[in-house]
Amino acid sequence: MEKRRISITYSRRTKTILALLFMGFLFISPMVAKGSMIDDLRKQISTKNEEVKQLQQKMAEAKQNLVEAQGQARSLQNQIYRFNKQIEAFELEMAITEGQIEETRLKITELEVRIKQTEDAINLEKARIASALRMLYETGTPDIIELSLGADSLSTIFNDFYGAQRLEGELKTRLSVAKELTVNLEKEKEDATQEEENLITLRTKLSLQQDLAEEQRTEKSQVLKNTKQQETVYQKSLKQLETQQVDAQKEIVGLEAKLRYAINPDTLPKGKGVLAWPVDEVRITQYYGSTSKTGFVNNGYEFHNGIDIAPTSGIGTPIYAAGDGKVVSKGDDGRYAYGRWVAVDHKNGLVTLYAHLSRIAVSNGQNVSKGAVIGYMGSTGFSTGPHLHFTVYAANTFEVIQRWYGPLPIGGHLDPIEYL
Numbered sequence: 001m002e003k004r005r006i007s008i009t010y011s012r013r014t015k016t017i018l019a020l021l022f023m024g025f026l027f028i029s030p031m032v033a034k035g036s037m038i039d040d041l042r043k044q045i046s047t048k049n050e051e052v053k054q055l056q057q058k059m060a061e062a063k064q065n066l067v068e069a070q071g072q073a074r075s076l077q078n079q080i081y082r083f084n085k086q087i088e089a090f091e092l093e094m095a096i097t098e099g100q101i102e103e104t105r106l107k108i109t110e111l112e113v114r115i116k117q118t119e120d121a122i123n124l125e126k127a128r129i130a131s132a133l134r135m136l137y138e139t140g141t142p143d144i145i146e147l148s149l150g151a152d153s154l155s156t157i158f159n160d161f162y163g164a165q166r167l168e169g170e171l172k173t174r175l176s177v178a179k180e181l182t183v184n185l186e187k188e189k190e191d192a193t194q195e196e197e198n199l200i201t202l203r204t205k206l207s208l209q210q211d212l213a214e215e216q217r218t219e220k221s222q223v224l225k226n227t228k229q230q231e232t233v234y235q236k237s238l239k240q241l242e243t244q245q246v247d248a249q250k251e252i253v254g255l256e257a258k259l260r261y262a263i264n265p266d267t268l269p270k271g272k273g274v275l276a277w278p279v280d281e282v283r284i285t286q287y288y289g290s291t292s293k294t295g296f297v298n299n300g301y302e303f304h305n306g307i308d309i310a311p312t313s314g315i316g317t318p319i320y321a322a323g324d325g326k327v328v329s330k331g332d333d334g335r336y337a338y339g340r341w342v343a344v345d346h347k348n349g350l351v352t353l354y355a356h357l358s359r360i361a362v363s364n365g366q367n368v369s370k371g372a373v374i375g376y377m378g379s380t381g382f383s384t385g386p387h388l389h390f391t392v393y394a395a396n397t398f399e400v401i402q403r404w405y406g407p408l409p410i411g412g413h414l415d416p417i418e419y420l
Contacts, residue, residue, distance in 0.1 A: 041110040048103040055096045062089040063312070076227065076234040080220050086315070087213040094206045101199045108192045115185045122182060208376060209316035212358050241335060245382040248336045248405065253303055255401075255410050263394040263412040267349040274419045275322040275346075276370055278354060278390055279377075281311035285387060288415040305413040306353065306391030315358050315386045317377040321368040322352050322390075322420075329400045330360055331407035332380075338389065339381025342374050343398070343409050350419065351398040353409055355389035356381050392416045 066085045227233035286308040311317045325346040332340045338355035342362060345351050358378025368374060379386045393411035400407050 037113055038110060041106055041113070045103055045106045045110070048099055048106065052096055052099040052103065055092060055099060059089065059092045059096060062092050074238060076224065076229070076231050080217075080224070083213065083217045083220055087210070087217060089314075090206065090209045090213050094203070094210060097199060097203045097206050101196065101203060104192060104196045104199055108189065108196060111185065111189045111192055115182075115189060118181050118185055205316045205318060205376070208359060209314070212315055212378065244405075245336055248333075248403070248408075249382060251403075252305070252337065252408070252410060256305055256413055257303070259397045259410060259412040261412070262397045263414070264396055267396055268394060268414070269348045269350065269419070272419065274348065275350070275352065275392070275416070276320070277309075277420055278320050278322050278352075279309050279311050279317060279388060281313065281317075283310050283312065284308065285310045288413075288417065306355075306389050307416050308387045308389055310385070310387035311377065313377075315376075315378050317388075318373045319354050319357065319375045319377055319388055321370055321372045321374050322346070323348075323350075323370045325352075325368060327362045327364055327366045327368060327374070328398075329407065329409060330362065330364055331400070331409070332360075333403075333406040333408065335381065336405040337381050337403075337408055339383060340375070340378065341381075341409060343400075344368060344374070345395055345398075349395050350414075351393040351395045351411065353389075353391040353393065355391070356383045356387060390416055392419055 062085070066082070066089055223234065223237075227237065284307055286304055288304055288307055291302055291304055321344055323344075323346045325344040327342060328345045328351065329343045330341065331338075338353070340357040340360055341353060341355040342357065342360055343351055343353050354375060356378055357375040357380065359376040360374070361376070362368060362372075362374045377386055377388050383389075392414045394414060397412035398409070399411065400409050402408070
């Protein structure tokens with residue numbers, strides 16, 4: 001009779017503990033985060049997402065209008081119109097980014113609520129597991145021999161032993177699931193926080209774009225004032241500017257043609273991948289080489305000494321260092337040559353040039369790491385639209401000479417594609 005009581009007691013206790021564990025598991029599942037607060041947050045996220053989509057549609061139209069405006073003849077009126085369209089596009093981008101930031105913050109709030117609920121469920125589960133373990137400890141766990149002595153039949157032995165194995169398995173499963181859910185939710189929270197940081201960075205970029213657009217509009221307003229809003233005066237000024245720009249370009253081509261003979265191949269790194277792309281979105285609009293093959297030919301522009309990259313994000317796009325190195329020079333040539341530019345020596349035989357920047361974000365002599373922001377894309381200098389002009393020089397040929405419009409970087413140039 002005592003033997004039978006051992007088997008029955010153990011069997012009932014096992015079933016009780018398994019039931020306890022199963023009930024606890026109900027609190028840890030993908031559905032744990034559901035609730036009125038979560039539902040409300042998800043509705044807000046959905047609404048914000050739709051608002052952003054509508055703004056993005058307007059943004060696509062604004063960009064198309066801007067492209068069309070940039071293709072119009074160079075007149076005083078058209079120039080002012082182009083800048084107004086650019087500002088309109090910037091304002092839409094700001095609204096889009098602000099919406100994305102708010103949407104991300106809502107997602108982070110939702111994740112925090114879900115994590116809290118899951119942690120509460122995990123704590124409850126741990127309490128149930130601890131209770132189950134205490135029950136086993138206090139009553140003792142019969143081994144297979146004890147179970148066999150207390151059983152009436154072979155089937156009872158197997159049932160009781162299976163129950164013990166199942167109990168152990170359930171304990172491990174509950175703990176594993178609890179840990180996995182916590183890790184997953186924490187990872188989602190980290191991802192969302194990182195996304196918010198990225199969006200805040202983007203918002204800073206867009207604020208910069210807005211400032212730049214305002215500066216350019218102010219500059220054009222000044223031109224209107226100087227020309228007394230007379231198209232003939234503007235065209236005369238424009239023609240003089242274009243002549244000076246071409247003359248500056250001719251000098252660059254002539255000087256660098258000679259410097260290319262000074263390139264020492266033995267000092268250059270071998271193979272592609274030596275340098276990283278200086279932008280997130282690679283959209284090449286002109287390659288390295290003779291302009292008769294690469295395009296954009298004029299009286300002074302016979303050879304393109306780098307590549308032009310024009311991300312669709314436009315003015316204010318972050319420009320990154322193509323590798324570890326040191327800023328050896330930077331300058332501002334105004335509306336001539338490279339406009340605002342930065343040169344980085346990578347200590348591997350190469351110097352990279354980043355030109356037509358709207359803003360410079362580094363100082364002379366500063367050490368930079370690959371991927372560090374060194375400036376922002378613009379259309380300064382001799383430029384027909386927002387883009388990055390990226391040149392790679394042999395370091396032993398690189399120098400900076402002074403010209404009436406500012407410091408001019410020159411050197412024996414190489415095809416950037418061979419090193420990217």
